[in-house]
Amino acid sequence: MDKIVIEIKxxxxxxxxxxxxxxGIDLEVFEGESLGIIGSNGSGKSTLLLHLNGxxxxxxxxxxxxxxxxxxxLPLIRRSVGLIFQDPENQLFMPTVFDDVGFGPMNMGLKKEKVEDAVNRALEEVDMLPFLKRSPHHLSVGEKKRVAIATVLSMEPEILVLDEPSSNLDPKHRREFIGLLQKLQLTKIIATHDLDxxxxxxxxxxxxxxxxxxAVGKTADILQNRLLLEDYGMIARSP
Ligand SMILES: Nc1ncnc2c1ncn2[C@@H]1O[C@H](COP(=O)(O)OP(=O)(O)OP(=O)(O)O)[C@@H](O)[C@H]1O
Ligand SMILES: [Mg+2]
Structure with a gap:
């Protein structure tokens, strides 16, 4: 039996x-799995995710x-569960991209070189290394989104919780981001309208x-159930 890493009753x-x-949410998340949370606007996805790191x-x-x-x-839970907010404005508050991405590792008490390594690696992963010294507030929405993802990756969490991670990403970066998610071997919980x-x-x-x-089930089973997806507003009703 797979190990349960999140248990909600x-x-x-x-x-x-x-x-x-x-x-009345009941949910179990298993170690190493990637769980998609879908549902129409206001169905409670973001609220649910905000419970996953307290x-x-x-x-x-x-x-x-x-x-x-x-x-x-809480400190241990926050360190182990990296949460990327739906709105990157809620994640970025430091004067530079470096400071924002290094904030977590710095707070963990890592040495300067280790913090730099973590920041460089995380920014590389989201293709934002050249923006290291920029102010996060003056980035485009998609760029902010990618830096927000890096702020969590730099912590090397055990569980990654992402709220609408692909919104505002252009096709190239969306594709790269999907590739990155596929590569990351940790437990992932992803709330999104992006069924692809x-x-x-x-x-x-x-x-x-x-x-x-x-409804909860295997991706293929849920996504093939057109009626279910139509009923809950995830796809347009066929004429
Ligand atoms: N800070 C808040 N104060 C009061 N009500 C809120 C607050 N945040 C969300 N809600 C309400 O809680 C419900 C669930 O909202 P939530 O943001 O979790 O939905 P969601 O599934 O993430 O939606 P979306 O797809 O639009 O992101 C909605 O009815 C929303 O209006
Ligand atoms: Mg939401």
Whole structure:
């Protein structure tokens, strides 16, 4: 039996304004798998992902790498689970690209050369090395997206959680990014509307609707189920 790295039981979450975003999520993620989370706008994908490294905490039993999400365990969970936000603006806050990508490794107490190595490698992976000294705020949206991905890769996490990673990437960089995801051997959880990306990178899919998982299964089985995808707004209804 494959090792379970994330275990969620009956997760409910409402935002402070009362909006109910998750209504009883049960989900297991297995070590080394790549799980796609799909669902229409507002179905709860981002909210679910924000629970995977303790940014949000709902009422439920969430275990990450065998640990409860408690204040004590948070530093370790945050180091092991790299989360790429849907909006790169939420990930970039330092004066230079170097500082942003090096922020995690620096905070882990790595020596200067090690931090530089980690930054160079991560930026190389997303084809952004020439932007090292630039200000993240003055990059294009797609460039920001790629730097945001590098900020997480530089930490060499055990679990990579990506929210709409391919949005705003041009075809060349989207292709390269899919290649990168296919190469990375860690556990991946990818929330997206990009069904091609899911098909090429994920072995399993969970389909969300109104804060509930309405289907979970092998990628091929879910993506071949046209009626299911139509019903939940993932593809246009055929005439
Ligand atoms: N900060 C917030 N405060 C109040 N409600 C929120 C907040 N963020 C999200 N919501 C609501 O929670 C629900 C789930 O939103 P969420 O962002 O998780 O959906 P999503 O599946 O990621 O959508 P999208 O495909 O548009 O990214 C929606 O009804 C949304 O309006
Ligand atoms: Mg979202």
């Amino acid at each position: 009956n997760l409910h979450y409402s935002y402070p304004d009362g909006t109910k975003a998750l209504s 940014i949000l905490r709902g009422t439920s039993d969430v275990k990450i790498l065998g640990r409860d999400v408690t204040d004590k365990n 990306l899911v098909m090429e990178t994920c072995s399993r899919i969970a389909l969300l609707d109104e804060g509930r998982i309405v």
